[in-house]
Amino acid sequence: MPDNSDPIPISALEHYAYCPRQCALIHVEQVWSENIYTMRGRDVHDRVHEESSHETGGMKEERSLPLWCHRLNLTGKGDMVEFHGTVPYPVEYKSGRQRKGTPESIQLCAQAICLEEMLKVPVSKGAIFWHGSRERREVVFSDALRKQVERVTILVREMLENGITPPPVHDKRCAGCSLSESCLPDIVTEQQRVKRAARELFEVSL
Secondary structure: OOOOOOOEEHHHHHHHHHOHHHHHHHHOOOOOOOOHHHHHHHHHHHHHOOOEEEEEOOEEEEEEEEEEEOOOOEEEEEEEEEEEOOEEEEEEEEOOOOOOOOHHHHHHHHHHHHHHHHHOOOOOEEEEEEOOOOEEEEEEOOHHHHHHHHHHHHHHHHHHHHOOOOOOOOOHHHOOOOOHHHHOHHHHHHHHHHHHHHHHHHHHHO
């Protein structure tokens, strides 16, 4: 049965994998704020997202390539897709320095799944390029990573359909988040702590 809901932005998968509350603030509540990290990221993507097609050393490169996957109901754009012969190789550009973690890999793998459906060819790997450190890390699209993409897609779809914003996590992820002033992790977490303490006190009193 076809999915008649609005397509899910591929970027939402990275947002959710990093922090479900961040994903909800952006894609459910339509909240967005800038900080030094998002400005750097926007600058990098503005340079990359100029649609173009050219060949370098016999390798074709497509910038800002529209992507979609009807099976998962995903849509987005690939920063750059290299074509090694007829095989696409997605490259996602990130600002800053290389860091560990899977959110970016989930986003990149989702792009590969789109390319596979669009072009009817297997896409086994791609790369993430970190603009700040000029490093490029290759990502292999394993079965485990593909399952993560599908699982996160389901969770994002449920979040969007239900319009639910999860509570803040209040951990190290909050330090560099551009949405901290909208999220208010300190205040909301403290309110939750006070309510929980009051509830427990009430239960003990009974």
